[in-house]
Amino acid sequence: MRTLSYLLRESWVNMWTNRTTTMVAILTTAFTLACVGIFLLLYVNLRAAAGWLQDDIKIMVYLDDRLASDSVTEVEQNLRGDRAVASLLFISKEQALGEFKAQFPSESHLLDGLGQNPLPASFVVALSPSFRSPDAVMRWADRVRQVAGVSKVDYNQDWIDALATVIRSIELVAIGIGVILSAAAVTIIANTIRLTLFARREEIAILRLIGATTSFIRIPYLLEGAVLGALGSTLSLVMLKFMYELFRQQMRTTGRFAGLDNLMAFFPPSVCVALIAVGMGLGFAGSFVSIRRFGEAKA
């Protein structure tokens, strides 16, 4: 008990004695981690958006124009029997024409000139959740193209794919920046701990002489690093949350992207806790690095 309170007190005394350095370390760590956090937040939000779009994906299955109506029923039954299909909506040639005219009134004369309705009948298909990934959608479409009576299968995968590419690049950038800035955070904390170790080298030498184990000597410094990291990442989350609210506010008042502000999300509590834990781990790593170096330099 006394030993534990001694170790905690030592960590506290270390931090309090070097409070300026400690504050600077926490602030720089916070700014560093906030930079990573911005990308992470962007990434999380874009991924969520891509997820919604992907979930919303509708596949048009156009039917052969010469198809008899009982063959249409056959295709429909075929589709209904498909495990991947969640829902199905039939659009007849006439409905298609009506929709076209409603959507493009000025161009409807183009169709009038043709004499007969050139638009094919189609099924609008929504896939069940487990078949909505881009790959699964593509495989499904390829399969259905082979079905007799189907002339064409179409879906808006292109720009979803484009978004996925953007997300992947952001992911790469986030990982790159995350690795670099995490290393920076580790270095910042390592330097702070190094200063403490240097200031207390006499004391550490004495502790060694009187029979303190290596772990006993290390614990206060590891604790200090972990606390610095945890405080740094907590502060970075506070800063991010503040920026996030400010941004949303801005979006609301300018009126642009109306509604989008409600779709934006901050990290859920579990992720916040995980990020604080990561910060703690980085701090721990930083002080470990310093302790190892210090240990090698000792007489």
Next chain:
Amino acid sequence: MRTMIQLIHVSKQYDQRPALSDVTLEIDKGEFVLLMGPSGAGKSTLLRMLIGAERPDEGQIFVHQKNVTTLKPSDIPHLRRKVGTVFQDFRLLPKKSVFDNVALPLLVQGISSADIRRKVTEALRAVGVEHKRDQLPAGLSTGEQQRVCIARAIVNGPVVLLADEPTGNLDPVLTAEIIELFKLINARGTTVVVATHDPLVMAQVNRRVLTLSQGRLLPEHRVLV
């Protein structure tokens, strides 16, 4: 079982300059030994080796039946809990009270508060600085600081007490007092080794003297200095 400290053909070099050359010696349990020799003779090097702070290039060292030369780094703290050390420059923690300084060797072993209080009080009483327990080291005279240092070295009840120039910063009167203290500690059964180049100490102690000269142990009847 009678032997407490044993060196067998121990040699140590620093940058190709020998600090200890082929030293063989034995110190029995309960002995009080002076390690004499001029500055640079290798006294400190020898003492540092006894607590595993320095490894010999050649030879074997045994302390309390333990081969210090082959001790794992993780076992060294346990050796040091059995061997108390006292230095010329005291090495007290300036920001901790006398009590906390003396408590430190017990604290690092996770001993209970009640035991710590009892043992520290005992050690402070043994060296006669009980009344200064709540002061900081800086508020004490040099003689008192050295007493606190000795209290810290004996608070664990060590089997061996090593002192490196313990009177180097003290005047003759204080030197005599500190030597008396070592004799008392020795009388209670602790093996004591005091390294010094101070002839005054030798006159006072009048016990077995080992003399080092340029890293070599001189035959025991020849006492230089």
